[in-house]
Structures are given as C-alpha cells and as structure tokens.
Amino acid sequence: MSVEALHDGHSHGESSDAHESFAHHYVNRAQQDEAYIVGMWTFLVTEIMFFGALFAAYVIYRVQMPEIFDEVSRDHLDVKLGFYNTLILLTSSLFMALGVRAAQLKSKKGQLFWIGLTLLCAFGFLGIKYKEYSHKIELNLVPGAHFVYEGAHAGNAHNPSEAELLAASKPSYGPDRVKATTGIAVKRRPGDDVKKAEKAQIFLGLYFIMTGLHGIHVIIGIFLLGILWFMIKYNHPLAKDFMPIEMSGLYWHFVDIVWIFLYPLMYLIKPSLELLLHQ
C-alpha cells in the first residue's frame, strides 16, 4: 500500500480525534506517521541488500556448477513441502493485508482474527521447515564436521567406517591444512568424486544459510505479530495507533517476498512442474 493511501485512510481522516498523540519531538501526528513509514521502507532496503549479497553468491555458484545444483536440489530438496510452504506464506500475506484493513476500519475483532491466522500460518511454515531440516540432519547433509554427500551412491547398502571416510577425505590436491587448523574436512566415501561432495556442500550450505536467515526473519515476525496481538487484545495505548500494524505488515510481506525468490531458486532448479505433479 502506498504512503498516500495510508494517509487518506488514516491520519487526515483521524486528525479530528481528540486522543491523537505523538512523541514530543515531532510537530504533529502526520509527521510522526510519515517518519515511521519512511523509516520502515529504508529498513527494508537494508534487508534487501542483506539478502542480496547471498543471492549474488547463489547466482555465481549456480553459474559455475549448474549440474551439482540441479542434482542436489532434485535429490534432496522436497519440492512438495516447499510448495506447501509457499502456499502457506502467500496466504499469510493475504491474512496480514486483511488485518491491516481491519485496523483501518478500526475493528479490534478483525485485527485479532486476521493477525491470529497470520501467526498460525507462520507456525505452519516453521513446522514444515523443521521437518525438512531434521530430515537433512538425519542424512548428514548439514555442512560441517558430519557432512556426508552420497551423491550417485545414494541407497548403497555399504556404510563406510569412520576410518574409511577420513582416509577418503584427504584432499588429493593442495595442502592438508584445512583439516590441520580447523579439524574439519569434508568426509567422502571411497571412490566419490572429490570435487562433487564439496560442491554439493556449497549448495547445501547456501541452502541452509539462506533459508535459515529467512527462518530467523519468520521467527522475528512471529514475535512482532505475537506482541502486537496481545497489545491489541489488551487495548495497549500504542496499539490504538495504526502504525505498529502497518509496519509489521510491511515486514511480513517482505519476509514473504524473500521466500518467493527462495523457493524457485532452491527447489525448482530444472523446470520441475512435472516433478511436482507426478511425485
């Protein structure tokens, strides 16, 4: 929603209200509202740059190693779960927008209802993410000391011993300082393509970092909206103001938009519509 629309709907219309209040360093309520909105948008710009750096890294590695990205994404990311999450987040954005509308209509019930639904969606999203993450943790797909990439060997009955893994993990090139200084090295199965496991680790690393950062934003959103919900419920004076819900709304839409980029980039690397339909 544009700033103008907001003002038509709110400050100007409300300026006759007697209870209208604003912090002492502003000249009037309209100035305070505008400051909040400009501030929020500026903050969202910083968020875009924050994620932007990660997207840039993603694009560069995807161009450098397209097959690995394709393979790992197909084999290890669950298109369906990702799709459910996309649906959930999109719906939650709608609920959020309706919540903001309810605030404009000054309907306390409406706000509580729609924010409640938004919160429910947020928890649903996190639940599915939890399922996805724990599955990957079981498969040792989290980058770090326990990372094992099975690649083409997936489903192979032979489970390599620790010693075998370590022996296979000695890089055949470059100094072995990685292990020496950090105690960490990628573990490979005997005969595995050396580079492949490491490249897979980069993809999965980006996957965890980007979806993880997004997940943190969802959790922050839950706190924001949760606090807001209680403030509205118990008629906190701040919640009489339209700004908190408007700003939380902007934030929530942003979180949604980030996911809209993450889903196709991570889960739908090859045109995978058929994957989705036939799975």
Added chain:
Amino acid sequence: MSAIPVRPEELAGTKRENYINWSHTVKDWLLTVDHKRIAVLYLVSISIFFAMGGVAAMFIRLELLTPKGDLFRSDVYNRIFSAHGIMMIFLFLVPSIPATLGNFLIPLMIGAKDLAFPRLNLLSWYLYMIGGMFVLAATVFGGVDTGWTFYTPYSSVYSNSQVALTILGVFIAGFSSIATGINFIVTIHKMRAPGLTWFRLPLFVWAHYATSLIIVLGTPVVAITLALVAVERVTGIGIFNPNLGGDPVLFQHLFWFYSHPAVYIMILPGMGITSEIIACFSRKRIFGYPFIAFSSLAIALFGFFVWGHHMFTTGQSMYSGMVFSIISFLVAVPSAIKVFNWTSTMYKGTVSLKSPMIYALGFIGLFTVGGLTGLFLSTLAMDVHLQDTYFVVAHFHYVMVGGSLLAFLGGIHFWWPKITGKMYHEGVAVGAAILTFIGFNLTFFPQFIVGYIGMPRRYHWYPDEYQFWHVMSSAGASVLALGLVMPAVYLILSLKYGADAGPNPWRAVGLEWTTSSPPPPHNFDEIPVVTWEAYEYDADYTDQVADESTRQEISGTVPHPVSDHMGTYGNPPGE
C-alpha cells in the same frame, strides 16, 4: 527586529538550562535519548578507540625504524597492524563524523528538536559499544592477524587468531551504523523546519544524506559477507575456499562492494564540514552550491561501481579490470568539482585563518594529493606495479587521515563553542593544526616514494636501502602524534578555563548558531521558520569586527550582524 534580545538571566550572569546542565546523573547520560548527549557519548568512546588505534600505529612505526624485525615477532606484527586498521576504520573513521558531529548538528541545522528516532539513536551507540568490546576482547585474547580486509581463505581457514570474535564485533558495529543511516535519512526527509527546502539545507546535511544512503545500501552487504566468513570458519563449508570448490575472489567482490563505498562514508561528511568552514571563514556564499550538493549524491552513486579497482591483480578478469579502471576515473570528477568550488569560494573572499579554517585548508590540500594518487592506482598498468606497496598505504592515509581526520578535527574546533559553550585557546589551536599538517606530510609523503621503489605493505623486514624513508616516516609520526595529543589537552582544559563562547562566536549563519551555546535540551525555544537561503554571508564583515562584536554581544550591546534576517536564539523573525 535588529537589537539582540538579551535574556535577563544572562545579564544577571546565571546560566540558562542547557542539554548538559539540566541533569547530572550517570543514568541520565547512559539512558539519554537526546541526540546531543548521544553525540557526546559517541565523541568520548570514539576518541578512546582512536587513541588505542593510535598506540598500535606508534608500535608499527617503532618497529619499522630498523630493517630487521627486531622489536616484534612477525605474527605479533601482523596482529598489531590488523588491530590498528580494524579499530581505525570500523570503530573510528566510519562512525567518527556522522555519529558525533552529524548526530549533534543535523537536528540543529534543520531546525528539529531531535532525530526522527531518538531511541534508535541510543541503541546505535550501545551496538557500537558492544561491537567495540568484542573487537577489544579479540585483541586481548590473542588478536587477529588478517589485516582489516579479512581476505579469504586465510581468514576463513588458516588463520590461528581471533577472526570469528573480531568479525562478530565488526558485524555488530555495522548495525550501529545502519541505525544511524536510517535515522539520518528519515530525519532529513521529514523533520526539516518550515521553509527549509532541500536547496536551503547546509551542505553538511547534504553530505550526511549521501553518506547515509551509502551506509544503508552498503553495510548490510559487508555484514553478511563477514558472517559468511565466520560460518565458513566454524563449519568448514567452502564458500570462499578454493580447496573446497569455493571462490575467494567472490569474497573480495562482496567485501569491496561495501568497502570502497565505505571510503566515501569516511570522506563525504568531511567534505560537508569543509563546505561549512570554508564559507564561514571566507565570509562568502559558497560557490556553486547545487554542484557541491549533487556531487555528494554522484559520489554516493558512482562509488558503488568502482569496487573492482581493488582487485586488478587478484584474479579478476582483465576486461572487468578495464571497466573498473574507467569508472574509477569518473568517480574522481565529483570530488574534483568540490575542490574547485571550495577554492572559488575563497577567491576574493575575506579569508581569516582561524584554527578550523587551517584544518579545512589542510583537508583540501591533502585530499587533493590523496585523490590524485588514487588516479595513479586506478590506472591498470600502474597498479600492477603499485598494488600492495606503501604507495597504496600513503594514498589511503592521505585521504583518510589527511582528509577525514583533519576534517573531523576542523569540525570539532568549529563547533566546539556550540557543543560546550566554551572557547579554546585559539593560538595553541592554530599551532596544533599546523603541527598536524607538517607531521602528517612528513609521515606519509616518504611512503609514496618508498612504496614506489618497492616496499611492500604489511611487512616488517625490509632491505636496508628503504630505511632512510622509514626513519623519516617514523620521525614524522611523532610530530603528528604531538599534533593530535595537543587538541585533546587544550580542548579538555577549555571546559574548565575557556571563555564563554556566546551563541555565535564565528558570526556564522546556519540555524545551529541561532540557538544558545550549549543548546537547550530541546534545541530551540520555538521551531524556526526559514525564509532565507543558505550561506548568506555578509562580505564586508571583517574578522576584527567579528571579534569586537563577540565580546560586546556577550555583554549585550551590539546588533547581531545576521539577526536582521535570522532572528536570534531561534526566534523567527518578527516574533
């Protein structure tokens, strides 16, 4: 209204309430949301980090006196220059002018009672302190040896020092700068006094607006990049490690995408200060106001497209190198425009060489040298020879110390009477300014030469034939140090012994001078209404008269030279 309205309590010799004396508890300082108090908190903490970075610099210069690395082991030396760079850049130069003078002056200059988000402002100071503490802790627990640039994979895999802790500190401090940037942008957009259009804004405000844009667009990128380095260190995922299929050059791209614009975060506010000082002490309207204003924005914009000039020799393709080289030449144009405009402002002006003016003149000269040598470095073939030598070290010290630091000191001297209400000893201040200028050149000019003939940066063993230049540089550093310690002494002494400054000791125009010194807690008794243009200086108003009337004004008898159109103490004309 031409006579100055003298407040009864001033005639009686009692002080009116101001932002300093309205309360004296520690709690009221640490939990203040007043931008002026937060600026003072910043000033104190930034000075402490500057002093620590300075001590590290002294150790570096001491070590470099002799060709043998006989004072420190190599790994200790690495930790010392890294601590120096990290503290000076992330904890001193980046926040220096914006968080202190910017914080203090922007609301005053635009006729507002505070920044748009006072609590965010306080949060920013706490984030800065927490970040600073992490960096300090890292230094105490073994230090960091990567240099301020944290190049991978050394930082992310091999270094056996406190990289993660330091990065955490820089990361947190980054958010303090983002908070400041957002606050300034909103404040400048939304809190200007009635009648204060964009083109009536002081150029100081324009410069901070451009700086804030860079902060908001750049800082998040370096934050996430450094976070990736930390993640890579902890988990061993190889995003920046070529052994694991990653790309170390990607780190450099992301790092310089912030860190080149960051050099403009450091210099633009200094340019803003210089515009104010030059206009005031030439008693002339600044030449080419719109050009200076827009060149700030141009610098902010172009600054984002030249980062590759740091990577000419480090694995970037030749063709991107050529493009980055050309754009780097272009970015020098708006900087040059400013230098031309300042010089033209002084031309036929009534120049008085007060201490702030000497700092500003020093700024112009040294920044010009630094900027021009930047062009040498942007020349692709030339840089192959000069990359990672002392030539680069000299270049960036000319712009950062000769530029930003001198501007900062100039600004502190210019607005000290406003901030504290006291005058310092002008003669000593002029001496310190000149000493700083001399010491600075003695320290860093030899570095151009020794770099050009081959001395690499970040080494402490070197061939005997370079010693002459290093000794000269170290000698200069001690003069420079004296020049920098002096202000610390006489400024602090002025708090106790200084004469009262009165609201406007320099007869400067600008809203900040229309309120009393130190300003009252809410800046203005009444929000001013602005009906005049910026920098309306009175040409034939000579220095001597200024001094004369300052003295008389305090006793309240002489007309305020600028009060005809500005009012005094923030009362709009006609009130």
